[in-house]
Amino acid sequence: FRPGNMQHDDALSAALARCGIPYSSCVGLAVFDSQDARYRLHSGVHRRHGVLEMPVLTFQDWQLGGRRHLKTLTIAGTSFDETRLLLERAHEQGIPLVVLLTHPFEYVQRRDDSMRTARGNALHQDRLARLCRYLDGNRDRFLPTGMGEAGDAVQAALRAAPDERNVLLHGSGWRSVRRLAEQAVYDRYGSWALARQGAPA
Numbered sequence: 001f002r003p004g005n006m007q008h009d010d011a012l013s014a015a016l017a018r019c020g021i022p023y024s025s026c027v028g029l030a031v032f033d034s035q036d037a038r039y040r041l042h043s044g045v046h047r048r049h050g051v052l053e054m055p056v057l058t059f060q061d062w063q064l065g066g067r068r069h070l071k072t073l074t075i076a077g078t079s080f081d082e083t084r085l086l087l088e089r090a091h092e093q094g095i096p097l098v099v100l101l102t103h104p105f106e107y108v109q110r111r112d113d114s115m116r117t118a119r120g121n122a123l124h125q126d127r128l129a130r131l132c133r134y135l136d137g138n139r140d141r142f143l144p145t146g147m148g149e150a151g152d153a154v155q156a157a158l159r160a161a162p163d164e165r166n167v168l169l170h171g172s173g174w175r176s177v178r179r180l181a182e183q184a185v186y187d188r189y190g191s192w193a194l195a196r197q198g199a200p201a
Contacts, residue, residue: 001016001023001024001025001026002026003026005031005032006026006027006028006031006032007026008026008027008032008034008039009034009036010038010039010049012026013026013049013053014049016049016051017049017050017051022051022052022151022155023051023052023054024051024052024053024054025054025055025099025147026039026053026055027039027041027053027055027056027058028055028056028101029041029042029055029072030058030070030071030072031056031072039053041053041055042055042057042058042059042166042168042169043055043057043058043059043090043095043097043098043166043168043169044095044096044097044163044164044166044167045096045097045154045158045163045164046164047164052151052154052155052158054099054147054150054151055099056072056074056099056100056101057072057073057086057090057098057100057169058070058071058072058073058168059071059073059169059170059171060168060169060170060171061082061171061173061175062171062173062176062177063173071171071176072101073086073098073099073100074101074106075101075102075106075124075131076103076106076124078127078179079127079175079178079179079182080127080130080131081172081175081178082171082172082175082176082179083100083131084131085171085172085175086098086171087142089169089170090167090169091141091142093167093169095169096154096163097150097154099147099150102128106121106124107120107125107128108120108121109193109194111195111198117194117197117198118194119193119194119197122186123182123183123186132144
């Protein structure tokens with residue numbers, strides 16, 4: 001189960017338990033923070049009311065002085081280099097599960113929700129393709145899977161060795177800056193291309 005906009009609280013977990021839903025991925029701290037310390041989950045797997053919560057990975061991408069910036073792992077908001085670095089660090093830390101969030105609409109650019117004027121989002125498509133190639137080439141360390149299968153596997157592993165660590169992974173500041181610049185340039189180019197595409201002949 002995943003709620004809209006990652007909106008969650010303790011009552012939701014209790015309701016999922018009453019409905020017999022075994023797995024949830026409700027938490028993505030950079031998207032929504034319920035301010036409940038029990039749900040300030042960055043990574044890993046955690047039981048809440050008997051439901052196995054598998055949060056979308058939230059990491060620190062930069063820090064300036066005492067101010068740190070958290071980001072939730074998505075295709076649209078994270079470069080391939082950042083994602084690869086996080087996967088490597090998750091593997092080093094023994095984090096059993098990394099959840100990445102994406103949506104179909106992130107792979108197109110559009111002028112409005114009608115989709116009458118749209119084009120492929122080559123930047124996001126390339127990120128996904130590179131990630132898939134990377135995972136396929138590293139199956140000795142990473143097993144790409146859906147949430148249900150992942151939940152079954154982690155559930156069995158937790159019975160043998162309970163592990164509810166909540167590790168905050170750190171990304172790379174310069175990779176973050178490069179991603180922001182890349183995204184800004186591509187978004188501007190996409191807006192220009194869509195405007196040309198939608199202009200009357």
